[in-house]
Amino acid sequence: MSSFPTVGRGKRGYDPEQVDGFLSKARSVFDGRARGLTAVDIRRTAFDLRKGGYEPGAVDAALERLEDVFAERERQQARSELGEKEWFGRARELAQVIVNRLDRPDKQRFTRTSPFTLGYSTVEVDRFSARLIRYFSEGLAVSVDEVRTVTFRPQRGGYAEAQVDLLLDSVTDVMLAVR
Template sequence: MSTFPRSSKSAPGYDADEVDAFLQAARRAYDGDDNGPQLTAADIRHVAFAMTKGGYSTTHVDAALERLEDAFAAREREAVRVHKGDATWFEEARTTAQVVLNRLDRPMGHRFDRVSFLTLGYNRNDVDRFANRLVKYFQDGRPMSVDEVRTVTFREQRGGYREVQVDLLLDSVTDVMLAVR
């Protein structure tokens, strides 16, 4: 029996063996198995699987990984709160949020490094529009879900923003959002 629904035999999905192996390792890590791997919420956010025809449904696996990331983040938050206290936990989240806001305070079109004109990067207008929403979330308390941050996509553009920088900022935003849940 499969853990997740499968894509059709001709459509790509995540390699079932890789997904199953990762989920077993994640269970051992969550249960505190000393012989198991040490995983964090960030590790779960960055996991990638090979694509194979007839593999696991990417939508179902991604949803499960988001729930798993939330569970690991909650445990990490609780562990830090127990060892360092609530004030330290929230101060760390506040500091990260301020770093994000400092980056987003830069002028539109210049918030991140740009790739060369011959290289594709994230569309600057798309990123800047989403960045403005993030500023409103942090400064004005406008509603935004962690899923919106996790699933945002940007068109490609020659000479666009450097993808790695944008992705790192989005990871930081996710960390802050999970920290203050």
């Protein structure tokens, strides 16, 4: 029996078999019985929806905690292999790449979709980008959960979702690296 609640009758939630299979694999990797799963893999995991499935919010929260555990383990391993100075140097380099992207002018930070295609709202992404700039330059409090869960309204001719999502993943990587 699972520890996740299911969605209400007739509603769609995450496929229980996929979730349970993924968590079983994660447990095996964590215990050292298997390989091939990283914090980034956990962050990018997606499940099909089906009627009567697991409540997505509960599963997502568990995946975020799992990602944190894997990221901490990966950080410790990398620090021991690379040394503290090299580890932070790499995190600083990634942070600089992020800041360089975010320092671009509003409405020009990312590739735009065509006027007929939906992307992310440029105003909302630019507003969140300004917060991230302040996080990197002034130490403004922004949590990893805020970065992981931020959503943007769709907009025709908006920012390309894949580029924005990749940058947010990189921000998460840096935040987890310097915790």
